[in-house]
Amino acid sequence: MGTMTNLVWRQLIKEKARTFTTILAMAVAATLTVATLIGINSARHSMYQDNIQNTGGLQFVLSKVNQETALAIQKKADISESVRYQQQGQISFADQVPNQPDSPLLMLPKPALQRLIQPILLEGRLPQNEQEVMLAQDLISDVYAVGKTVAAQRNGQRVVLKIVGSYRGYAGLMASDGAVTTGHFDGTKNYAVAAAFGNYGNFYVKLKKLTAQYHVGSDQQRVNELALERAGESRDVKVRAMFVLLVIVVLSVIGLVSLALIYTSINLSVQAQTQRYGLLRSIGATPRQIRQSVYLQALTLVLPAILLGLLAGIGGLSLAFHELNRIFKASGNTFQLLLTISWWPILVSGFFMLLVTLLAARRPAKRAAQVSPIAAVRAQSASRKVSQRMLRQGMLGRFLPTPIAKLAYKHYRRLGWSKVTMMTTLALSLMIFIGFTSFFRGMLTFSDETISRQADVTITKTQSLASADFSFNPRRLPGVKRGTVTGTTQVGLKNAPQAFHDRLNVIVVSDQTFGTVFKDQPTIITGSRLVTNSKTGKRQQQWDTPKDFAGTLELANEQSNQKTLTQPMKVVTKTAAEMTDWLVSDQSGLVLSASRFRQISQALQIKNDDITYAIQVLLIKPNFHETVASALRHEVPHAALFDQIENDARGSSFQLAIQVMVYGFLTLLTLVSLANIVNHIFANLLQRRRSLAMLQSVGTTPGQIVRMLALENGFLFGTSMVIGSLLGTLLGWILHQAVNTGITMAFQVPWLEMGMAGLALLAIWGIFAGISFQIMRHQDIDQLIRVG
Numbered sequence: 001m002g003t004m005t006n007l008v009w010r011q012l013i014k015e016k017a018r019t020f021t022t023i024l025a026m027a028v029a030a031t032l033t034v035a036t037l038i039g040i041n042s043a044r045h046s047m048y049q050d051n052i053q054n055t056g057g058l059q060f061v062l063s064k065v066n067q068e069t070a071l072a073i074q075k076k077a078d079i080s081e082s083v084r085y086q087q088q089g090q091i092s093f094a095d096q097v098p099n100q101p102d103s104p105l106l107m108l109p110k111p112a113l114q115r116l117i118q119p120i121l122l123e124g125r126l127p128q129n130e131q132e133v134m135l136a137q138d139l140i141s142d143v144y145a146v147g148k149t150v151a152a153q154r155n156g157q158r159v160v161l162k163i164v165g166s167y168r169g170y171a172g173l174m175a176s177d178g179a180v181t182t183g184h185f186d187g188t189k190n191y192a193v194a195a196a197f198g199n200y201g202n203f204y205v206k207l208k209k210l211t212a213q214y215h216v217g218s219d220q221q222r223v224n225e226l227a228l229e230r231a232g233e234s235r236d237v238k239v240r241a242m243f244v245l246l247v248i249v250v251l252s253v254i255g256l257v258s259l260a261l262i263y264t265s266i267n268l269s270v271q272a273q274t275q276r277y278g279l280l281r282s283i284g285a286t287p288r289q290i291r292q293s294v295y296l297q298a299l300t301l302v303l304p305a306i307l308l309g310l311l312a313g314i315g316g317l318s319l320a321f322h323e324l325n326r327i328f329k330a331s332g333n334t335f336q337l338l339l340t341i342s343w344w345p346i347l348v349s350g351f352f353m354l355l356v357t358l359l360a361a362r363r364p365a366k367r368a369a370q371v372s373p374i375a376a377v378r379a380q381s382a383s384r385k386v387s388q389r390m391l392r393q394g395m396l397g398r399f400l401p402t403p404i405a406k407l408a409y410k411h412y413r414r415l416g417w418s419k420v421t422m423m424t425t426l427a428l429s430l431m432i433f434i435g436f437t438s439f440f441r442g443m444l445t446f447s448d449e450t451i452s453r454q455a456d457v458t459i460t461k462t463q464s465l466a467s468a469d470f471s472f473n474p475r476r477l478p479g480v481k482r483g484t485v486t487g488t489t490q491v492g493l494k495n496a497p498q499a500f501h502d503r504l505n506v507i508v509v510s511d512q513t514f515g516t517v518f519k520d521q522p523t524i525i526t527g528s529r530l531v532t533n534s535k536t537g538k539r540q541q542q543w544d545t546p547k548d549f550a551g552t553l554e555l556a557n558e559q560s561n562q563k564t565l566t567q568p569m570k571v572v573t574k575t576a577a578e579m580t581d582w583l584v585s586d587q588s589g590l591v592l593s594a595s596r597f598r599q600i601s602q603a604l605q606i607k608n609d610d611i612t613y614a615i616q617v618l619l620i621k622p623n624f625h626e627t628v629a630s631a632l633r634h635e636v637p638h639a640a641l642f643d644q645i646e647n648d649a650r651g652s653s654f655q656l657a658i659q660v661m662v663y664g665f666l667t668l669l670t671l672v673s674l675a676n677i678v679n680h681i682f683a684n685l686l687q688r689r690r691s692l693a694m695l696q697s698v699g700t701t702p703g704q705i706v707r708m709l710a711l712e713n714g715f716l717f718g719t720s721m722v723i724g725s726l727l728g729t730l731l732g733w734i735l736h737q738a739v740n741t742g743i744t745m746a747f748q749v750p751w752l753e754m755g756m757a758g759l760a761l762l763a764i765w766g767i768f769a770g771i772s773f774q775i776m777r778h779q780d781i782d783q784l785i786r787v788g
């Protein structure tokens with residue numbers, strides 16, 4: 001250990017309180033860095049794991065390869081998991097859907113069924129033998145329903161397979177129009193491999209290399225792109241660049257506040273050791289050695305701070321994730337946050353803190369090296385240059401009522417660069433807090449009021465008007481408060497009135513409902529939305545159709561020979577709000593009975609009588625949603641079900657997780673900023689203890705000195721608050737404009753954040769005044785004046 005190193009160690013051990021305080025300040029900055037980077041990495045990995053479950057943990061499929069290639073791919077060293085299957089024929093559905101291409105008949109061994117089909121099973125069960133088959137959901141119909149049979153060509157032979165289930169064709173890696181059976185491999189052609197790399201980093205580079213090696217074309221590849229995008233792996237260079245930019249922006253913000261905090265801590269330590277540096281210079285220490293000792297002291301302090309930051313950051317994230325996962329589980333959400341600790345966030349955090357510390361120590365090290373031995377021994381600081389402007393009383397000084405207030409304002413004007421540094425740091429801290437907090441609060445609490453009101457549970461199915469059961473009563477299901485049974489389609493309009501489009505939604509209801517609810521009167525139900533004008537920020541009500549229209553509409557159907565058939569109809573209009581006793585969602589359109597619509601279809605010669613049959617219900621209590629959903633699936637098989645209760649629970653869980661992470665980041669950022677402000681204030685106080693002792697020696701009481709210091713800080717805080725609030729509002733507006741492209745969100749002045757910042761500054765101001773009073777009462781005036 002060298003002489004300078006030994007001296008640094010002895011000084012740090014001697015000044016234990018200052019050493020501990022500096023390490024603690026650095027540890028707060030390190031905690032913020034570690035928690036942010038590991039939090040981002042963990043969130044990415046958690047979303048990847050949640051989405052990769054839809055494909056059984058497998059990332060991609062390479063199809064239409066021979067058996068030798070499939071086996072070779074499975075044996076690759078960087079492939080961690082894989083299953084193999086084979087296309088053994090096809091099924092034709094042209095008898096039901098003209099021009100429908102043949103669907104591939106895929107043979108999956110049981111392990112492949114469990115990995116690829118079980119996660120996306122929609123109805124029924126998995127095939128158990130070669131005589132059973134599952135169809136993609138789009139292939140299910142009244143003719144090809146679960147329990148019925150379908151003819152297929154398998155290995156050149158015609159076979160009849162029993163349909164035992166269906167799967168979500170657009171959710172996994174399987175063909176969206178496929179049919180899946182099980183059995184044994186046959187032949188050496190038409191194989192497919194579903195696999196996953198051991199590490200999804202640089203996924204598309206690895207996939208490109210693999211497909212190039214085995215000559216697999218792009219039309220033979222299917223990838224779970226959603227899961228990989230959640231992990232930060234995307235084909236789009238812009239998406240990857242956005243993630244890198246996000247990390248850079250976050251680190252820049254953290255670096256800004258951390259740099260100011262660490263600089264203040266190191267600078268305060270250097271100023272307290274000015275006399276010591278002068279003594280070292282007087283016995284032969286070179287400026288380079290002094291400068292190196294400051295750097296060494298800073299690095300010595302930052303190493304334990306990094307370790308503390310790692311422990312605090314990882315421990316805090318672990319507790320937060322545990323609590324969030326408990327909330328997710330209680331709400332029935334399967335999503336789980338996984339704490340992922342990898343090498344890159346730790347290395348980046350450590351390197352980042354070392355870099356920030358070295359940058360923060362640069363100027364204090366330069367000042368320490370420039371200390372004059374004689375001036376240091378005498379404890380004389382360099383005379384501050386005071387300009388003519390600083391000597392003037394100033395406009396505000398003329399109106400101050402007491403000598404203490406005038407003295408405080410005079411000293412405030414003469415602070416020079418110290419005042420500029422403190423004001424800049426405080427204003428930037430306030431800008432970051434006000435701007436980012438208001439922006440995230442607006443984003444996290446934003447509700448798009450243009451979205452229509454939704455039913456709690458909805459089930460829909462496209463079917464013919466003749467097969468639709470409008471007599472079903474949803475209220476007989478347990479837990480249902482109110483429900484509607486409708487069929488929706490569209491008809492054309494000729495000579496459409498103003499504000500109408502050339503096509504109109506038609507809502508078909510039962511004859512009984514049409515008579516009791518609508519009094520056998522064709523009725524247009526119109527809904528409205530609150531639309532925010534992005535320029536003015538004002539909300540205005542926008543109606544789907546005119547709310548006061550009453551008159552005749554010409555329903556029309558254009559024939560292939562360009563002849564248009566029309567049917568006049570007198571209608572009245574009611575708003576959705578007037579129909580809340582019957583309507584459960586914001587549907588808009590012309591309500592007709594089933595028999596009336598059949599007559600109109602015949603008159604207009606509408607050949608396609610397909611409608612979107614829908615049952616929509618509102619529940620007595622949200623916890624009935626699973627029971628009602630199951631009952632509706634039984635009532636309307638092979639239909640699409642939308643559970644708004646489940647979606648809301650999942651959405652609220654995600655929103656809660658995002659809120660915790662965002663506000664956690666902002667809280668740590670605010671703590672760093674507050675620590676920085678406190679550091680500045682107390683550094684200024686300790687530097688002035690001798691001059692304040694001189695004021696006490698001529699009769700100024702501790703109370704008067706404290707009032708003077710409080711007024712100085714009041715001027716400083718007030719000015720910084722005004723500047724920081726303006727900059728924070730500007731930052732919030734810039735962020736708002738950056739995201740206000742796909743949505744319409746009105747900008748609001750962040751009065752709440754300004755109030756919170758003002759209260760925080762008021763609390764610091766009061767605490768500082770109290771501590772200053774205690775210091776003034778107990779300091780040794782004689783000793784302070786005799787120094788030097």
